[in-house]
Amino acid sequence: MRVEMFTFLLAGLICLGGALGVVLFRNTVHNALSLVATLFGVAVLFIAQEAYFLAAVQVIVYAGAIVILFLFVIMLLGVDRADQMGVDPIVGQRTAAVVFGVAILGLSLVALLSGPEVVTGTPATTAALSSDIPDVNQIGEALFTDYVFAFEITAVLLTIAVVGAVVLARRSDGPVIDEDEFDGTALDALALEEPSDVGDPDQDTADGADPGSGADETDPDDLEEASR
């Protein structure tokens, strides 16, 4: 028991530390490496709960593929510089985020710890976990019997992912054609529109024209030019 507890505490600490690292480190590469720590910790916890197959998959797929993909993209785009973390441009975002995060955690814990027994469900509706049979076999059997349809449609999901990635990453030619749809730069757009026409009730209620509509006006010539 003590070993198990020790494992849990250690792995848990790694998980939490990694998670905090993902959130707090400024350098994107460091974030990715922290993610690896969490993934590793979770894998350990899988092992502690006798989910060996999933632990292996976790390491192979997540750490071995997904995080590597992250790192590739980081290097490809050259965004491994440190992020600006000083002040959040959205007022109150950080405070609200932390408050909501704590609230979600707290409320989830209230729900999780509401009763003496966390788990109330009927055991083993799919198939009982048996310590005699390796969990690979059990998962494999479940996948190809009860969840055969789910297993098959993951093919569609992966096809979509491949097609989507190819389509999106394909280099597109031609200039951007809609920047003039928006008035000025993003910074200009930050200034909120004043409700200036309050004085004129007819305009206010149902009139098609609104002073703000200028923002959406496109100069036809520019558009034509750009689309050529």
Next chain:
Amino acid sequence: MADVLWLIPALPLAGFVLLMAFGRRLGDPLAGVVGTLTVAGSFVVSLFALFDLNSLPTDERVVQQTLFTWIPAGGFSVDIGFLSDPLTITMCLFITGIAALIHLYSIGYMAGDENYSKFFVYLNLFVASMLLLVLGDNLLLTFLGWEGVGACSYLLISFWFTDEANASAGKKAFVTNRIGDFGFMVGTFLVWMTLGSINYLEINERVHGGIAAGTATAIVLLFFLAATGKSAQLPLFVWLPDAMAGPTPVSALIHAATMVTSGIFLLTRLNPLLEEAGWANDVIAWVGLATALVAALAAVAQNDIKKVLAYSTISQLGYMFLAVGSGAFVAGVFHMITHAFFKALLFLGSGAVIAAMAHEQDMRRYGNLRKYLPITTVTFVVGWLAISGVPPFAGFWSKDEVLAAAWDNGPAGPVMWAIGVVIALLTAFYMTRLVAMTFFGGKERWREPEELPTDPAEAAAAEHEAYEDAPDAHGHHLTPEHTPREPNWTMTVPLVVLGVFATVIGLINLPFGEKVDYLADWLDPTLAHAHEALSAGILAVLAAVAIVVAVVGIAVAWRVYAQHKGSPEKIELPAFEHALYIDDTYAAVVGGPGEAAFDGVATFDSEVVDGAVNGVGRLTQLTGRAVSVFQSGFVRAYALAVAGGAVVLLVFVVMRMSSS
């Protein structure tokens, strides 16, 4: 014959489709002819339906024709079905009849307009919707027509949409009516919930003993809210004067004869429900009375010829609601019919005047037009006498019945009657004023353009109501050299026909005993009789008072406006001695409090009701702007909202946890 009932709305609908498809190709005037013929056809079918119904025994005069089931929803199903009973057929007859005449008139009036065929498209659709409204055998079908006439009214008001004021008047009509529609929808739901059906026959069957008085009151009030929107009663009447921005035939058809009466029709249709509704009837009567008074006061002060008629319409509609609220449904329907004829006549006449006067609508620039427009003048005079309540013209008989019903309406009856009489006086006064300023008086005031009074307050008001400058104006301007000319036959024929009807239509329900009470007899299977007939003596006294009042009103106004006897020494009636300065005349007739009341009306119209309509819009916009601050474009802010939503939901479930 009952199985061709569907033809009545179908014919104008077919006309609508036809014109929609080929209207542009048919052009001027063929498109108008097609439109007129379809409506006339439906008038003929209505006539057949009338004879058919008349051949049945009195208590079997209810014919239902179900075409198919529209909404099958479990226990609640709605049919596309038509109901033919005396009330419906009466409505159909005068709707199709007047509409046919107005179509004919429009052929001439709209000649040369670039959207000639489109006008008839809308007009035909309107007639179809209106007929659906009256023929439908259930509330939902009526609602369909109700919405249809609203939409058409909106389209027609805004017909000359290059003018901003017209478009905004159309919008105002639409929005005001939506408020009323809310009442209709909720009322329909309540009826369905309490009575389990929205078919009129079933409602009227089940209503006795099947509904609590409180519920009935609520339902009736909701439908009355709907009616106040469509029939331009307090507090939702604001749209109607503005709606005069549309072409004049539209004003005649929609805003005088047909659509505005649909509120009265609805309440009459549901008369068994009204009988259960207790004090809701008093509300209806008093609101009708108040509207009639307020609108009559307002009409006195208008200079735009169509606006006078608009306020007059509101006032007459108020009379009808007074009758309905007093339980005198026959009187209400009777006044609706007579009013339809003489008000359509007056509007078309005013249209002829406006057309002849290069689309000038300000009466202060008219005068002595009888010299130029003989036919129009004669017919207009008929309409004037009818609305003023001069016997034997139609308006006298129906107004008399309404006033008698008001007299008979419980302890407050005489008070209502007295107010009604005052309104009659005002009516006679302002109509005489209109006629005198337009057709008589000797002075041809458009020839002296500087004549217009330059009261700064009025100038400001004119500026405020911007459309007064422009409506109906196709770029013409009234010049001093202008010579008005009588319009062509398509416009005068309807005037003459309507003039004849405005004279004689009162014959359908004379108050001289059972024998000549045709309309009451005819409507007997449909309408409840809430009152015993008053004794002939009282009736005679009431009628005499009404006649006197009418004559007084006419006389006073005539002296002031036609004979220009605006100075004290020429006064003949001592009672009005001090009142014959023009300004003083207002004070005398309207009275000191009346002037304040008029101001009050103006304020109420422009500030409170207008303000409320605009205020809702403004409030919505402000709320929207406030909320849109959160829609900041930052994906993280959106995610924050998702997280916040999750927190709120979690708080809710944690509070609901069984073990805590």
Next chain:
Amino acid sequence: MLAQVEVSLTPTWYLVLAAMIFAIGAVGLLIRRNPLVMFMCVELMLNAVTLTFVSFSRALDDVGGQVFVFFVLVVAAAEVVVGLALVVAIMRRRQGADADDLSLMRG
């Protein structure tokens, strides 16, 4: 000595840990502006879920939860592929864009 106050390791411990990781991931997504890091935070949340599933699976003695984890892994992989492709496409147009720069549409 220590053994006397030994606390037994119930599934609740795992669940609490998972909830913490989930919350950290959620907060991270809310406060980080780099889309790549935002995706990583989603991965954190998904890992919290998988941990929860495995714990329930064990507690319920049911293999279904573990199967679900398998599918979550597939979904996570697919999502990451698409998300990273999206970031690549955007970064081509505008160098070093963070999520806040993409806020043309608003209101």
Next chain:
Amino acid sequence: MIIQVPPTVPVVPEQLDPSAVPLAVPEIVWSAVAPALVLMIGGILLLTVVSLVRKPLPSWFHATWTVATATAAICATVPLWQRVQDNGASSEMAGTVGLDGFSLFVTGVICVSVILAALLLEGYLRREDLVGPEWYVLMLLSASGGVVMASANDLIVLFLGLEILSVAVYVLAAMHSRRTSSQEAGLKYFVLGAFSSAFLLYGIALTYGATGSTNLAGIQTFLADNVLVDNGLLLAGLAFMLVGFGFKVAAVPFHMWAPDVYQGAPTPVSAYMAAGVKAAGFAGLLRVFVTTFGPTYREEWMPMVAALAVLSLVVGSVMAIIQTNVKRMLAYSSISHAGFILLGVAAASDAGTSAALFYLLVYTFMVAGSFGVVTLIGRKGDGRHSLEDYRGLSRARPGLALVFTVFLLAQSGIPLTGGFLAKFYVIGAIVDEGLYALAAVAMLTAVISAFLYLRVIVAMYFAGPAGAEEGSEEPAEFAGPPVRIPAAAGLALGLALVGTLALGIVPGPATEVTRDATAELTVGN
């Protein structure tokens, strides 16, 4: 057609573990999932065909293929519908897929939205000089995900369906690579979608922990047979799942992506998102909440859904009014529509479900039609979406203006259009449940939202040119290059128009169908 899946490898577990029983392969009835299969195979075949053919195929080929595939999927539902009506609902694929009227109906709705969107897409791609069958492939595959989601009988399958649906749409939203706003839309949708998926997943995990099953029928029976002493886990699970579904159907406060994404995405894709994706989201919501938790936990989830509904109604219509971009305005109005459909969900009755289904069907036609018109008016660059761009449309393109007017009036709930009956049924369903306050809110917001549709109509018909002098004789000038209506888009608009009007004038058949389209959960074989 019953195909037994042969064991792929000669599995001889005896040699490894003599005690193991042979694999109990479930009966696989492919025909039961035929609509989803048709869509998947259609999509993947299209991908294969275009990559094998050397010359680029003409653009109509892809659209025709897509329409044909979706039509075939609709046809595939017909015999299944018959079977369900005759023999009742069943569950297939080892109990992970439910075959009932509900799923078949939603399948039909999704396929209709695919057909309309594909027809719009054809002309759009040519106009924007975009090539590639990938658009159609992704749309078909995404639709298959929606179908899977609608027929899921297991939370795993439901989640996978949802992801198939969403991931493809994330890509589609970002696929107009030359519009910055398209990419922005894609990223916003993706980040928020992944975020809310995580919530949904966490909710599923907690529900699994509370009930011991991910199978909906299993959960339903478990809850019917047992009373949970501590329902905290389950309730938290419900709340988290509602976040996920609320996001998918764009309910307030999980709606904030919708205006931005609808505005930024290529307009035909917006049409598909507003119609098809939303239908699938509601299918999942109805299946999980109404059918699975309806009998036992109604009191707990109903207030939450009702709150979302009210917020969506109010915020959707209020925000729509202040918009000057028509595409964005439609997005907000779709949020308000979602509020209406959520009311049908909140009724948690058969009437509510069939009202929601009817609404979805009508809504698909209305909204796809509206976005169809917006597609055309956007013209080259897909950027002309402000109200100004609609001024004078009635002169330049009277037919298009009229069609748009019908769609807008239908959305505002004018009788004789499907929109009226849809609202009517929903309000009827909640009044039946005694939720009068909700009904009142719904009717009030319907009145408010009339303003916003009116604004567009006014712009098209009545508004004079901006800045013109008063009383000017000049009609409102329609600005910009002429609007071209490709044949396919015309067909789409025609279909949408017919659908909108037919459902309003003769709603009988559709009403019957929605009433028969009941959702049932059956325990697997």
